[in-house]
Amino acid sequence: MDPLTHPFWPVRRATPMLCAPAVPGWSGLLVHAGRAGRRVRSVDLGESTALLTDRYELTMLQAALKSGTAERRAVFEVFARRLPPGRRYGVVAGTGRLLDAVEAFAFGPAELEFLTGDGIVDEPTAEWLGTFRFTGDIWGYAEGECYFPDSPILTVEGTFAEAVLLETLVLSILNHDCAIAAAASRMAHAADGRPLIEMGSRRTHERAAVAAARAAYVAGFTTTSNLEAGRRHGVPTAGTSAHAFTLLHDSERHAFQAQLDSLGEGTTLLVDTYDVERAVRTAVELAGPSLGAVRIDSGDLGVVARRVREQLDALGAHQTRIVVTGDLDEYGIAALAAAPVDGYGVGTSLVTGSGAPTASLVYKLVERADGTGPDAPMRPVAKRSAGKPSRGGRKAAVRRIDAHGTAAVEEITVGEPAPGARDRVLQVPLVRGGEVVGREPLGAARERHLASVAELPPTALQLSGGDPALPTEFARH
Amino acid sequence: MDPLTHPFWPVRRATPMLCAPAVPGWSGLLVHAGRAGRRVRSVDLGESTALLTDRYELTMLQAALKSGTAERRAVFEVFARRLPPGRRYGVVAGTGRLLDAVEAFAFGPAELEFLTGDGIVDEPTAEWLGTFRFTGDIWGYAEGECYFPDSPILTVEGTFAEAVLLETLVLSILNHDCAIAAAASRMAHAADGRPLIEMGSRRTHERAAVAAARAAYVAGFTTTSNLEAGRRHGVPTAGTSAHAFTLLHDSERHAFQAQLDSLGEGTTLLVDTYDVERAVRTAVELAGPSLGAVRIDSGDLGVVARRVREQLDALGAHQTRIVVTGDLDEYGIAALAAAPVDGYGVGTSLVTGSGAPTASLVYKLVERADGTGPDAPMRPVAKRSAGKPSRGGRKAAVRRIDAHGTAAVEEITVGEPAPGARDRVLQVPLVRGGEVVGREPLGAARERHLASVAELPPTALQLSGGDPALPTEFARH
Structure with a gap:
């Protein structure tokens, strides 16, 4: 395998990595360079x-600094050792947020004051932290990619000191975002092409x-109710009114008007505050077809x-769509497949x-x-804890x-892996010598997810519980 | 009931509340004034x-501004319409965070630019938002208090415009924090006095x-692994080392040393990386009893x-404690009641x-x-949606x-309620005319929770599924 075309494997460097600058010769390996580079948001x-x-x-860092192993x-x-019960595949999400979070991982005066004031670290450790920036390398499955038990979805390489510090932050972001995704x-599969509105902000x-x-x-998902997600991540937002708006007015008619x-008449009117049939009649009367x-x-x-569909059609409002919300999950969505529903709002079950x-992802030391010294050989390591x-x-x-x-x-x-002509190598470079190189627009992850699911065997899309859609096999080349 | 001693009920004001200043005469009613007042953190x-x-x-706000109802x-x-299945009581938590969040609820240039740039609100609405601050009143069950189905744990009064804007933020904070608490x-009850370490940061x-x-x-809980919780909220932090630290060193002995x-020898050594018995022997050999x-x-x-207890005792390390971690929840903790365990670390199940x-809390308009006009009568309102x-x-x-x-x-x-001599009125003032008046040290909420649980009938502490520990009764006086 040509080391210049493979992004992940042949990256062993001869020098220790603390404070290593970005290695110029590596730019050819940045497979995402084309669509990345654009700094989306801080x-x-x-x-x-x-x-x-x-x-x-931090206590491990301090002890390792003292023992000379840092x-x-x-x-x-x-x-993940396993997927949640019955799930057929996992989804990598949060990568973009992770890259931002790694960039912002620095100990300023406020952080150091807390750490030393509370006796969490000693002075030499605080001094070390004061100049710390992550200078290592990170590879990962690209955002949106599907994964399976034991898939190495993120690989962090650096000194022990710098890599161990990222453990919790990395896991928090990936465990949350992958679970939601x-x-x-x-x-999204259950909705079968009908739009999905994410509206769970209030439940998390x-x-x-x-x-x-x-x-x-x-x-x-198509849109979200969450405005900060619109501002920060560019997710399209949606929303019109709640029952409180109807109750605020002297009548439902006043509220609709x-x-x-x-x-404008293109809006979505909420019709179940009092009596659905009367509300639909009033709505079409006021807004027209x-x-x-x-x-x-x-x-x-x-x-x-x-x-409601029959009533709307009888009133001539053939184009008026029906959006349903209220305690929906993937099963509830699927159960409405044959109903005249044009869109779903999902809250609690999504968030x-x-x-x-x-997602039960773990962060484990596998080699050190x-x-x-620059020539110290690497050694695979593994714990042997029961279970x-x-x-x-x-x-x-x-x-x-x-x-x-x-x-x-x-x-x-x-x-080193030995991919065949059709096979896909899954890890891509995300951070190189401390520099983020894997940033991409959110839409790229969204497209990648569609493609990744489409490639799986049909069993992946069954909602019923079952085994992972792909077997994980270990090989040694 | 004397209106000067009751914090909640007789608060009807004759003037509209938008931009109303704090009412001076109310200071006598701020039951928390003694321990509050200290601004903990921004x-x-x-x-x-x-x-x-x-x-x-925001779309409701815009429509209400236009229709004159804002x-x-x-x-x-x-x-909450109901508690989660089998739960005996709910716990109010997040109040302190909520008060901070309400204070920080303001639309600056960046927020307004997004809202108008994305066409979410029109110019008049943006102008209104630009000068907006919440100037209403908020009462609530004090933080740490137990609650039951239909308990009105928070009451927000203001103009429709200002009160509706807080809906999602209020619910997000309370739904999350109450669920965790x-x-x-x-x-904590299952641990029966043994210390509990919160260590779930990586799973959320x-x-x-x-x-x-x-x-x-x-x-x-006694402590947390999370450093930001230590800095921001003053929660005591704990933590020593992970398996990676042992694997980093040439031997377990090197790592322990x-x-x-x-x-120092008062630390906690992790003994299950390779072989527990050997690790305990090494640990006591190096650290002494x-x-x-x-x-x-x-x-x-x-x-x-x-x-391990037998081994420690045989080695003379009678004072050395045993801390257990790993997929514990309240049932796992209770199952270890008779084991020689001195402390529990809990992660995933807690977060x-x-x-x-x-917590499935909802935010509903109940009166408007x-x-x-200043004399407009208030009218109870309620939706009649099925279920x-x-x-x-x-x-x-x-x-x-x-x-x-x-x-x-x-x-x-x-x-107006009619409490007997022993009864407790549950709502306390939190915000008065836009001013936070209910801030208190976190320890006060912790103490209150202990007292609130101690007061419940013994059935409240059963882990097995069952009905709420108290019946909720509606009365009209």
Whole structure:
């Protein structure tokens, strides 16, 4: 395999990586260079992400600085030992947020004052942290890609000190966003092309809501109710009115007229505050047959949607669409496949991962140098804890594709992979010598997800519980 | 009831509330004034929270400004129609965060540029938003208090315009934090006085993790691994080392020695990377009998803990404690009650609400004025949607306490409550005329939670599924 065309494997460098500058010769390996490079948005208005981490990472750092092991080269991998029960595939999401968060990972005076004031680290460690920036390399499955048990979806290489510090931040972002995206992907398939509005902000932490909207969009949702997701990530936003707006007015008729006056006849009127039939009649009376849509938020959605469709058609409002909301999940969406529904709003089940609110990804040391010198050999390492064993050695991943273009196997190798002509090498460079190189527009991840699911065997799209859609096979080349 | 001693009910003001200044005469009613007042920390480094909201709140605002209803006085209530399946009580958490977030709810140039640039609001609405600050009143159950189905845990009164804008932000904070606190409270009871370490940051969104650590502390956890929770909320932090630290070194012995050199013999050594028995022997050999603790993260925790206790005792390390971690929830904790365990670390199940990741709280308009004039009468309002009816009218809540000091009934009244001598009126003022008046140290919420649970009937502490520990009764006085 030509090292100039393979982005992941042959990256062993002869010198320790702390403070290593970006290596100029590597630009040829940045497979995303074409669509990346555009800096989309800064993270959290420049706020440091350095304390979004667990205390033990800093106590380990301090002890390693003291024992002389802190600058041993180390490789950590992120993977899931298993998918949530019954799920057929996982979805990588959060990569773009992760890259922003790594860039903002720095210890300023406020962070250091807390750490030393609370006696969490000693002075030498605080001094080390004061000049710390991540200067290592990160590879990962590209955002939107599907994954399976043991898929090495992120690989972090640097000194032990710099790589261990990222553990919690990396896992928080990926565990949350991947969980949301995996649920969203199933919902998008169940909706079968009908638009999906993400509206779960109110049922999850206020900042998690923004990330959830982003992850849902990657996995196929059409719009979100969340305004910050619109501003920060460019996700299209949607929303018109709640029951409170109807209740505020002296009558439903007044409320509808007020909404039409403000938003035009293309708007969506909420018709279940009092009596659905009367509301639909009033709505069409006021807006005419070009009323954009009506929303139903309660009752047996399929039954009500059918009645409303008949009523709208009888009133000549053939173009008026029907949007349904209210405790929908992928099963509820699928159950409405034959109903005259034109769009779904999904809240709680989306932001809680539809029963699997975390992706259970772990961050494990798989290789480290025997010493700190430039020639110290790397050694695979693995714990042997009961029930939680890990596999040592840095891994590469290839999706084996059969003659029909269908994915057949998730092949994971310790050592250089040997992809066939149709196979896809899954890891791409994200950070190179501390520089983010894997940034891309969110739409690219969204498109990639569609393509990645389309390539899976049809069993991947079953909502019923079952095994992962692809077997994971370990190989050693 | 004397209006000067009751904090909640008789607060009807004769003038519209938009831009109303704090009413001087009210200071006597601020029951928390003694312990509040201390500004703990600013919210999110001053970042605006105004876009952490749903688009429909702004489209409703725009339509209401146009129809002349925006400045009608309105009362919204936050409540849960039901508790998660089997749960005996809910726990109010997030109040302190909510107050910070309301203070930071303002539309600056960046927010307005997004809203007008994306065509979400028109120019007159943007102008209105530019000078907007919440000037209304908020009451709520104090943080740490238990709640039950239909308990009005938060009441927001202001103009419709200002109160509707807070809907999503209020719900996001309370739905997340209450869900975590409810799970944490059950775990704290199951731990029966043994310390609990919150260590779930890696399994949830990076900012939700900070709030989760805070909510867990309110509900009885002892410490958190999350450093930002330590800095921002003053939650005590804990943490020593991970398996990676052992794997980094040439041997477990080297790793233990390095940790002891750095953190002292009072530290906690992780003993299950390779072989637990050998690790315990090495640990005591290196640290001596005053080794602080050992941590076990895998295997049958009860069985392993017993063996390790025997071994430690045989080695003379009678004071060395045993901390267990690894997929624990309230049931796993309870199952270890008879094991020689001195502390528990809990991660995933805590930050995901142990099966109930959201508290399902809703924000409903229950009363609004018939017009905008100062004398416009207030009118209870309620939707009649199938399966989701709401009760009109502003509600007061009293916890009825029996002669033994045990809570007996959650009484909710539309109209002025009539508490007996032992009963507790549950709503306290949090915001008065836009000014935060309900701030308090986090420790106060923690103490209140202990007292609130202690007052419940014993059935409240059963882990098995069942009905709410108190019946909710509606009364009209």
